[in-house]
Every structure is written in structure tokens, then in C-alpha cells.
Amino acid sequence: MKLTALVLSGGAGTRLWPASRQAYPKPFMKLGGSALLEQAITRGQACGTDDVYIVTNQDHLFLTQGLLAEMNDPPRVRYLLEPRGRNTAPAIALAALACQSAQGDDAVMLVLPADHLIPDTESFVANALEAARQAQQGRLVVFGIHPTGPETGFGYIEVAKVGRQAQPVLKFVEKPDLETAQEYLATGRFYWNSGMFCFTVGTLLSAFAEHAPDVLHAAREAMSHASTQQHPAMGPASPESVTRFDAHSFGLQPDISIDYAVMERASNVTMVPARFGWSDVGTWPSVARAHNADASGNTLGTADGAHWVAIDTTDTHVHIDSHGHKVVATVGVKDLVIVDTPDALLITSKGQAQNVKRVVDALKERHVDSPPHQTTLLPAAVQRPWGTYAMLKEETGYKVKRITVKPGQSLSLQYHHKRAEHWVVVRGRGDVQIGESLHPTGPGEYRHIALNEKHRLINTGDEELILIEVQCGEYLGEDDIVRLADIYGRT
Incomplete structure (x- = not known):
């Protein structure tokens, strides 16, 4: 028997x-030394499984690669x-058709969320x-x-009785x-x-045809307008295929979960009780439980414990993400989650951690007539196909960035209407093209x-090449880029 994994x-x-x-x-957060997506794969x-299907947003392709x-x-x-x-x-319907x-039809598909x-x-x-x-057997x-408490954040499955088989x-709730x-x-x-979930492709598509024919029809339409290309993989991976969908036909698909569409309606659904530890890592307290606690019940979400000084602190989780050395000190606190990043700081009691989503909603609402708040969209260190960039300082008229470029990679050939740039290489060597001239450039x-x-x-x-970039101009937004050529197909 051969399984095919579908990672959502x-x-x-x-x-x-x-x-x-x-x-x-x-899915890209690291717990236990590796990203949750990597663990799912x-x-x-x-x-x-030799083949893995990954359904993801088109903007996350290079991150996943x-x-x-x-x-x-x-895997392939x-x-x-x-x-x-x-x-x-x-x-899931699109992946089943692929x-x-x-x-x-006899292929057995194992559906694994990436988080x-x-x-x-x-x-x-x-x-x-x-x-x-x-x-x-057609199920x-x-x-x-097995529930460990009266959790309100999960759906439930009713069976005849709790057991190992x-x-x-009986029903989903x-x-x-x-x-x-x-x-x-x-x-x-x-x-x-x-x-x-787990099912054969044939059983699943039959269930879609019976219980959610609109989902199946829309998926077939989206697939008929899709384009698939073979690509060499990055690094040691096997060659990969990339299927892109037409935005219009893709958007005509119903916005519905597999539970609503099929599982709650079908009569041939079987539950296999998990005999392994599991967490959906959906809140900061669940992240804290994934770490080893010290004698006071405290947990740290970074590798370097020297960044946190805890005095009379109990049952508190601290996550530190900084461009440079930073000390976080806590004195006389308990049952808190403290997440410190270069551009945002979260402090919440563990009992209120479910409400962190309301912070994101509030930030989006404040910018209803303009682009959403950057802290809801972009991480402090923004990933790009060629490397990363991180903003170090921004005031009226100028912005300072730290840019990293992977060996053999390049930024797009581009220009800006509203800003000039000053580049200083601090590590590595590269060629800087300005106009039609090429300038070999090294540290300093x-x-x-x-x-x-x-x-x-x-x-x-x-x-890795590291560059400090200083932008000067009347407008310093990321959308002031005119790409002329790009090896990653972003023109």
C-alpha cells in the first residue's frame, strides 16, 4: 500500500x-528545532510517501521551496x-483531482494540516x-x-463510546x-x-459528487483552467511540478470546509482515535506547552536563554525575536505571554490569549481606507526568493534596511520613481549593476x-551577502518598484 500525503x-x-x-x-514557525510545515512533510x-502534494498560497511558494x-x-x-x-x-477536491x-482512483490520500x-x-x-x-475498505x-479538557476552540466528533478501536x-458538532x-x-x-483525514481518491470524489456536487464541479472548472509546469527544485530536492490557477475560475469555488461539505453528510465516515500526542498550536499557551518549562513553570521561545532575566516570575512564556542583542526582564509576574519582536510587542495573560486575534482585527480596522498595518502583513524580517530584508530605522525622508542575499541569487533589475538608495556591503561579495555598468563590490x-x-x-x-541600504526620498513604500527583469518571474 502506498500513501500520498496532502499537506494543507x-x-x-x-x-x-x-x-x-x-x-x-x-506553518513556517519553528517549534522543536524545525518549522511546523517541515514536520508535516x-x-x-x-x-x-514518495510524492507530497502541497496546497498553499501562491505568495508562499518561494518560502516553501x-x-x-x-x-x-x-520528497518530490x-x-x-x-x-x-x-x-x-x-x-482537498483540487488535490484529489490532481x-x-x-x-x-485507488490512491490513498493522507490529509495533513501544516500547523x-x-x-x-x-x-x-x-x-x-x-x-x-x-x-x-471504502471509508x-x-x-x-481524546479530549484533555472542555476545549471550546475545537469541533467535536461523537461516537458510540470512547475506546482504542x-x-x-455518529455526528460532527x-x-x-x-x-x-x-x-x-x-x-x-x-x-x-x-x-x-484519510481516504482513497475514488471514495472522496464519489462523496463530493453525492453530497457537494457544486464543490466538485467548481474544482473541475478551476482545474481545467489551470496551468502546470515542471521545475527544477531548489537544493537537493527532486524536480517539482507547480500548478497555478486562473483567479476567476478559482474564486468561483464555494468557500466551505471539508467537514461541512462532505464529512457531516456522508454515512461511511470512520474515526480512528489518535494514539499520539497532538496540538494544533493555535494559541500562545499551546506554544508554551510545547516547550520544556523550568522549575517555576516558565518557558522560552528562543534558543538563547541569556536574553531573558526572570525574577520572581512563574508560569510565563517569553518569545524573543530581535535584529540584535536584547534583554527582556520580568519581575513579579505570573501567567503571562510576552512576545517581543523588532516591530511589535504583545503582553497578554494566558487566560486571554484566545483574544489576540482581536488585536489583528483592530489594527486592520484602523487602516480601513489604506493598506493594512504592516505588522499584520509582513514579519520583521521579510522573506524573498533571494534572501531577506529587515527595516532597522524609518523616519520622514529616510529608511534604513539590512538586506541578505543568498549565494548565486540576485535582486530584480529595477528602478524607483521617488527614492534614491545608498548601498554598503558589510559581508560577502557581489556585482552591483547601475545603469549599464557592473561594479564588483566587497565588504566596506x-x-x-x-x-x-x-x-x-x-x-x-x-x-551570504549582507548589505546595509539607506533609502532617501519623498516616498519610501515597497510599491515604488518598477521591475525590468527578474529571475523569479515577478515582472
């Missing part, structure tokens, strides 16, 4: 702001790139193979999580209030809905790019 890499992770943002969402590989390039044994990946989010039913075309934390891979694999056997399989699902969740636990018949050397002058930077060395 989406969502904004607004309850994990300011670490998770629209352009750098929760690795779990699929551990089940014996970069992550795979750093893996020791990356087929990307399905969404122009915009469209919920889980369309995403898998049907490549492998046929779960599952430390015990061996137990997960055993459960996944059990689910695959159930799927081969739609959902993984159920797979059993038919939505996220309850606290009193209802307590009643569910008291009955001994409910599990949390993990959002992980300076280049000036005048207003409306076309320019680009190419890292010609074997190490």
Missing part, C-alpha cells in the same frame, strides 16, 4: 500574532498554488497505516483526539460553548476533530543609486 499549508495564524503574520504564517514521508531545499531528504513535491484562500473542501490524474505539532512520529505512522487500511476516515462516526463542552466530556462519547565598499536609475545586486560569492 494555509491560514494566517492571527492568534499567534506578532510572530505569525499574513506573509509568514504559522516529514510525517508524510515517514508513512512511506526554501524550506524544502534545507531538508536532508526532501507537487504544488497547487491558491490565488487566495478558499477553505479546505476546494483545496492525484486521480496521476495515480488513479500541527505531533512529537511521536512512530505512533503517528502506526495510526496513519491503520487509517489507510480503513480507507481501502472516509477522520483522526479523533476505529468506529463509525461545531465548536461548543464551555457548558456544552463539559457535557460532551461527561458523556464519554466525544473526541476532538483533528482536521486530519559603497554604491549610490540615483533616482530613476536601473540597478540590481547579484551575489557572486560562496557565502
Whole structure:
């Protein structure tokens, strides 16, 4: 039996702001030494999958490719790139159609959200193979999580009784209030809905045809207008395929979850109880529980503990992300979450951490007539196909950035209408093109790019190139870029 993994890499992770943002969402957060997305891919590989389908936003392609390039044994990946989010039913339907075309109706598909934390891979694999056997018998399989408390943030699955064996699902229920969740636990018949599924492609598409034909029809239409290209992968990965969808036909798909569209309506749904530790890492307290606590119950979300000085502090989680050395000190506090990033600071009690999403909503509402607040969109260190940039200082008339460029990579050939730029290389070597001239540039050397002058930077060395850029002008927005040529297809 061969499994095909489908990794759903989406969502904004607004309850994990300011670490998770629209352009750098929760799947790319590192827990336990690696990104959650990488862990999901690795779990699929551990089940014996050679091919992995990844459904993600088109803007996250280069982030995902970069992550795979750093893996020791990356799989062959087929990307399905969404122009915009469209919920889980369309995403899974599109992947099932792609898998049907490549492998046929008997292919067993294992659906894995990219933002779960599952430390015990061996137990997960055993459960996944059990689910695959159930799927081969024509069942739609959902993984159920034994509840550890009356959680109001998850959907629930009702079965005949809590046990260790797979059993038919009686019904799905939505996220309850606290009193209802307590009643569910008291009955001994409910599990949390993990959002992980397993089925054959043929069984799933038949279920869509019976219970959600509009979803299936729209997915077929979107697929008929899609274009698929083969690409060499970055790093050691196998060649990959990239499927891009026409925005109009893609947008006609219903915005509905797989639970609503199929699982709640079908009669052949089986639940496999999870025998592994699981967290959806949906809030900062759940992130804290994923770390080892000290004797006072404190947890730290960075590798360097010297950055945090805790005096009379208990049950507090601190996450530090800084461009340079920074000390965070806490004195006489308890049950807090403190997230310190270069451009935003969050302080919340653990009991109110579910409401962090309201901060993001408030920031967006303040900018209803202008672009959304940058701290909701971009991380402090913005990822690009060629490297990163981070803003160090901005005031009226000037902005200072730290730019890194990977070996062999280059910025686009571009110019600006409203700003001039000053570049100083501080590490590495590269070629700076200004107009038609090429200037080899090394550490300590300076280049000036005048207003409306076309320019680009190419890292010609074997190490990362680091550049300090000073922008001067009347307008310093990221949209003041006119690209003339770009190796990443962004013109």
C-alpha cells in the first residue's frame, strides 16, 4: 500500500500574532528545532510517501521551496498554488483531482494540516497505516483526539463510546460553548476533530459528487483552467511540478470546509482515535506547552536563554525575536505571554490569549481606507526568493534596511520613481549593476543609486551577502518598484 500525503499549508495564524503574520504564517514557525510545515512533510514521508502534494498560497511558494531545499531528504513535491484562500473542501477536491490524474482512483490520500505539532512520529505512522487500511475498505476516515479538557476552540466528533478501536462516526458538532463542552466530556462519547483525514481518491470524489456536487464541479472548472509546469527544485530536492490557477475560475469555488461539505453528510465516515500526542498550536499557551518549562513553570521561545532575566516570575512564556542583542526582564509576574519582536510587542495573560486575534482585527480596522498595518502583513524580517530584508530605522525622508542575499541569487533589475538608495556591503561579495555598468563590490565598499536609475545586486560569492541600504526620498513604500527583469518571474 502506498500513501500520498496532502499537506494543507494555509491560514494566517492571527492568534499567534506578532510572530505569525499574513506573509509568514504559522506553518513556517519553528517549534522543536524545525518549522511546523517541515514536520508535516516529514510525517508524510515517514508513512512511506514518495510524492507530497502541497496546497498553499501562491505568495508562499518561494518560502516553501526554501524550506524544502534545507531538508536532508526532501520528497518530490507537487504544488497547487491558491490565488487566495478558499477553505479546505476546494483545496482537498483540487488535490484529489490532481492525484486521480496521476495515480488513479485507488490512491490513498493522507490529509495533513501544516500547523500541527505531533512529537511521536512512530505512533503517528502506526495510526496513519491503520487509517489507510480503513480507507481501502471504502471509508472516509477522520483522526479523533481524546479530549484533555472542555476545549471550546475545537469541533467535536461523537461516537458510540470512547475506546482504542476505529468506529463509525455518529455526528460532527461545531465548536461548543464551555457548558456544552463539559457535557460532551461527561458523556464519554466525544473526541476532538483533528482536521486530519484519510481516504482513497475514488471514495472522496464519489462523496463530493453525492453530497457537494457544486464543490466538485467548481474544482473541475478551476482545474481545467489551470496551468502546470515542471521545475527544477531548489537544493537537493527532486524536480517539482507547480500548478497555478486562473483567479476567476478559482474564486468561483464555494468557500466551505471539508467537514461541512462532505464529512457531516456522508454515512461511511470512520474515526480512528489518535494514539499520539497532538496540538494544533493555535494559541500562545499551546506554544508554551510545547516547550520544556523550568522549575517555576516558565518557558522560552528562543534558543538563547541569556536574553531573558526572570525574577520572581512563574508560569510565563517569553518569545524573543530581535535584529540584535536584547534583554527582556520580568519581575513579579505570573501567567503571562510576552512576545517581543523588532516591530511589535504583545503582553497578554494566558487566560486571554484566545483574544489576540482581536488585536489583528483592530489594527486592520484602523487602516480601513489604506493598506493594512504592516505588522499584520509582513514579519520583521521579510522573506524573498533571494534572501531577506529587515527595516532597522524609518523616519520622514529616510529608511534604513539590512538586506541578505543568498549565494548565486540576485535582486530584480529595477528602478524607483521617488527614492534614491545608498548601498554598503558589510559581508560577502557581489556585482552591483547601475545603469549599464557592473561594479564588483566587497565588504566596506559603497554604491549610490540615483533616482530613476536601473540597478540590481547579484551575489557572486560562496557565502551570504549582507548589505546595509539607506533609502532617501519623498516616498519610501515597497510599491515604488518598477521591475525590468527578474529571475523569479515577478515582472
